Structure formats: C-alpha cells, structure tokens
Amino acid sequence: MPNTPPMTYEAAVKHLYSRGFELAPRPGETTPNREFDLNQMRILADSLDSPQGRYPSILIAGTNGKGSTSATIASILNASGYKTGLYTSPHLSRINERIQTSGSGASNNQLVAITDDDFSRLYTQIDNVGTELTRKGTLSQSPSLFEVMTALAFRYFAEQQVDIAVLEVGLGGRLDASNIVQPLVSILTDIDLDHMEWLGDTVAKIAREKVGILRSEGILVTLPQHPEVDEVIEDVVTSLNVRRVNAADYLPSHDDQSSSWTNQYTIGVGVDHLRVNSPLAGQHQRRNLAIAIASAFELQRNHGFSRITSASIEQGIHQTYWPGRLEFMSGDNHSTILLDVAHNPAGIATLRLYLSSIFNSASGLPHQLIFGALRDKSIHEMAQKLFPLFRGSIDRIHLVAVNNPRAASLEELKAATDSIGAVTLMHASVADALKEAQETANSTIVIAGSLFLVGEARHLLLAGKS
DSSP: OOOOOOOOHHHHHHHHHTSOOSSSOOTTOSSOOOOOOHHHHHHHHHHTTOGGGSSOEEEEEOSBSHHHHHHHHHHHHHHTTOOEEEEOSSOSSOGGGGEEEOOTTOGGGOOEEOOHHHHHHHHHHHHHHHHHHHHHTSSSSOOOHHHHHHHHHHHHHHHTTOSEEEEEOSSSSTTOGGGGSOOSEEEEOBOOSOOHHHHOSSHHHHHHHHGGGOOTTOEEEEOOOOHHHHHHHHHHHHHHTOEEEEGGGGSOOGGGOOSOSSEEEEEEETTEEEEEEESOOSTTHHHHHHHHHHHHHHHHHHSSOTTOOHHHHHHHHHTOOOOSSSEEEEOSTTOEEEEOOOOSHHHHHHHHHHHHHHOOGGGOOOEEEEEOOBTTSOHHHHHHHHGGGGOSTTOEEEEEOOSSTTBOOHHHHHHHHTTTTOOEEEESSHHHHHHHHHTSTTOEEEEESOHHHHHHHHHHHHHHHO
C-alpha cells in the first residue's frame, strides 16, 4: 500500500465529495455516469486485505425503518458488552456519523463516531489504493463516494477489532457496496416505493432488489408486509433455503396497541416479560423494535452471543440514539419544532398520521411546514399527503431547495403545492426559512421532506443554542 502522509480532515472530506455521484450527475452533466457493480467493490476490498471478513456482520435493507432498526440493534449489542460497529447512511450533520463504534467516555453508553484523524488517515490510504487500481486498469473507474465510505467503514471496524458490525444498506440491496459481506443475519424492514428510477416502478421490483442481501442457507429476520413484497420474499427464501424468523412474535399485544405515540409497553418472551421503553417515537417504530428484538434473540440463541439478555435488550433499546426521527426541539418566540426525516410517500404518510393526532385546529395556534425534497422523489404525492394539514388561515408552508446535487428546485416544489390551496413562501436557504417561521409566536414548525434538509436545520438549531 502506498505510504503517503494523510490528508487533513478538511481536505479528505472535500476530496471525498468530489468523487462520482452514484445517484446524481456531476456538475455540468445531465445523467449519472456510474453503473452499480459489486465486482468493483470486491476488488477494492480485496486490495485492502478484505477487512469485512474479520468480523461477523448483520446486513439490513428496506425502504423505511432500516436506520432506526440498525441503530437499535447496535445499541442492544453495545449494551450487551460487545464491541460493535455501526455503518449507516446518509448522515445528518457530519459524515463521520456514518461510521460508529463502541467507545469509552460516551454518555449513556452510546456509540461514538470515527475521529477526524482516523477518518483522514484511512481515507488517504483507500484513495491511494483506489488511484493505483484505476491507473493499472484493475478498476474501470475511480471508486465512488459510497464505495470509499463503505471500504473505510470495513477497515475501521477491523482496526477497532469489533465483535460484530451492523451494516445499513445504502440503496437497494443486490448491488449495494455493503453487499459484499457474508452476513450472519440478513434483515428486511418495510419495503415500499422509493428510488424507483434505479430499483423499479413497483413494490415487487423493488423487493427483488432488496432480497439480494439474502444468502443460500442464510437467515432472514423480517415481518409480514405488502402481499406483493411477501410473495417475492417467499420465492427467494424458498429458492435459497433461507431460515425465516418472523419478528411478529415481538410486537406488542392488541391490549398494548394504544394510540400513544410513545413506545413504552411490555411484550411476552417465553415465560418472561420484556419492557420496551424506546426514545424513538411513533407507532411505526414498533415494527422496527420488533425486528431488532427478534434479531437480538436470534444472535443469542443460535450464534453464540450469550451476553445478550432481556435486561441488556431493554437497556439497549432505551439508550438508542437516532436523532431526526419525530424529534422535538424548542425554537424562538415560544415555537415548538418537530424534525422528521420522512422523505418518501410511505414516510410522509406516517408523519401525517402522527401530526393528525397532535394538531388541534381548535387551539387557534399556527402550524407551519418547512419542506424541501430531492427531485427524484415523489414530490407531488408527498405534497398531497402532507400539505393539507397546513392550509389554515394562519398556517404557512415554507419551501426551500435542499443543499444536494439531486435537490428539487423551488419552482419544482412550488408546482407540487399549487393544487393544495395553502399559503406557500419560497426561501433561498434553510436559515431564512427557519428565521421567518420562528417569527410567528407559538407556532408548531414541522421540518420534513429530506434527510439533508432536516440535517441542515438541526445543525442550525443546535448552533443557535450553543
């Protein structure tokens, strides 16, 4: 491996973002210039001494909930005394958030992000290897941002000697860079329409891509889903002789299916009871929690992770840290701000259900929405589901272009609102939208539509409180 002094952290991050965009064209181009190819990722990993083979991995795919499920499983493993790696994408504030491990000194026993020094050191190493492979023609093109990030995570976890890594699939499953591992357990969260330009225009086609994380004689943890999705899953499970673990056994009973959006309930586990007290709000999280619990018991019973107990599962669930998911913050002028990374129709439908349960039209208080989205999302469908909640006479919708190459323009966002009959305002920046929304006293301000939007808004809000 070439021995080159590491870049500074700032230079490494800048260089990383200059790489080819998997889902967006380079500046000045109209279409992405990459094709997904696992062989490219395998060559890169092999040249780094295959770090992903030095520890067992859990691989998690799905449309919605895979990040929450990944974070919960990693927290459970961490609370059980296992050194755990967690790889997720994208990030809210800093790219380091994508790569976390168990670490000393963290509050509430939480996982900690890779340090800037380790990030820049490993990035330099991987960049050198990728450059040499490309120069020799071993790689047909320079590794992409996501391929490099995945390789960086694999190598960091090997250096940290993790006992197990929890890997969230970035896109699809079959051709995702993370899919070169041989997972101990594969997990499928809820599958719905998203990324249709790359994965297919039906839930069945999308499911075909997601089940690409399954292996012959492997193990799948999931829940019953849409009939078309279940049919695809069953076909692949049968053809590969996969053992399927039904997480429905860990859903709360009918008596515990209250209308409360806090997740505090008890489930039966054999002759014992497990008390769930999750900081992640929303009834939809109960499905993610069930999958996390089922996965933990699968690891305990069949894969030698004997330090996992009901008590450590309870502790791990309670200590899960996964911000930006129905997260409340206090704003200026007595405003209440709700951040949620809902970014596709299924996620927006869940957010709408939650807002419908907390909005009180008789209160006379204003409701405001700050919304931005990526242009490849179903913007009109999201608007039709969410925007009608914000068309009262004192309500406002603030549109803002997300800071991302795939962002929908203000004109595209405005076109999605024209048929709603709500008052809409357009802003040049997230900061401007936040400032104007908080000028109206006693507002409930919802920020949704894109993880990138929520991440920037959250960063601004936290910076204002420091």
